[in-house]
Amino acid sequence: MSLQNLAATILARKSADPDSSWTAKLLSRGPEKCAQKFGEEAVEAIVEAVKGDRDALIGEAADTIYHLLVMCAARDVTLADIEAELSRREAQSGLAEKAARPKG
Numbered sequence: 001m002s003l004q005n006l007a008a009t010i011l012a013r014k015s016a017d018p019d020s021s022w023t024a025k026l027l028s029r030g031p032e033k034c035a036q037k038f039g040e041e042a043v044e045a046i047v048e049a050v051k052g053d054r055d056a057l058i059g060e061a062a063d064t065i066y067h068l069l070v071m072c073a074a075r076d077v078t079l080a081d082i083e084a085e086l087s088r089r090e091a092q093s094g095l096a097e098k099a100a101r102p103k104g
């Protein structure tokens, strides 16, 4: 499934019956619960990356991306919003951006 299709499914679940879908159920529990689930899944992905279990990392990365999109949807942030930000950054390398930051 593409990220676009996954994001569209998640958006559609915002108005779905919580008993009919995991996504709708999670969204009904609020942005804080969605954020907590994202954090848990991200940590699981980190653990698999450190262990070096490639197949497990793919699974946890998929869970993490799904829960990231659900967390953002809970705060009305869309995949298009994220892509617009990534496009804005495309013109500048990460090293140049870091060098341009005010010294703190």
Ligand SMILES: N=c1c2ncn([C@@H]3O[C@H](COP(=O)(O)OP(=O)(O)OP(=O)(O)O)[C@@H](O)[C@H]3O)c2ncn1[C@@H]1O[C@H](COP(=O)(O)O)[C@@H](O)[C@H]1O
Binding pocket: 001, 006, 009, 013, 020, 021, 022, 023, 024, 037, 062, 063, 066
């Ligand atoms: N990618 C996913 C996806 N990844 C993970 N999960 C679900 O996320 C849940 C996480 O499980 P956990 O054991 O961590 O959660 P839990 O312990 O039950 O929850 P708590 O105890 O923390 O409350 C599981 O139910 C997984 O099935 C997902 N659920 C849905 N999707 C996608 O979303 C689409 C819509 O799903 P529904 O909304 O369920 O129709 C699906 O077709 C998929 O493409």
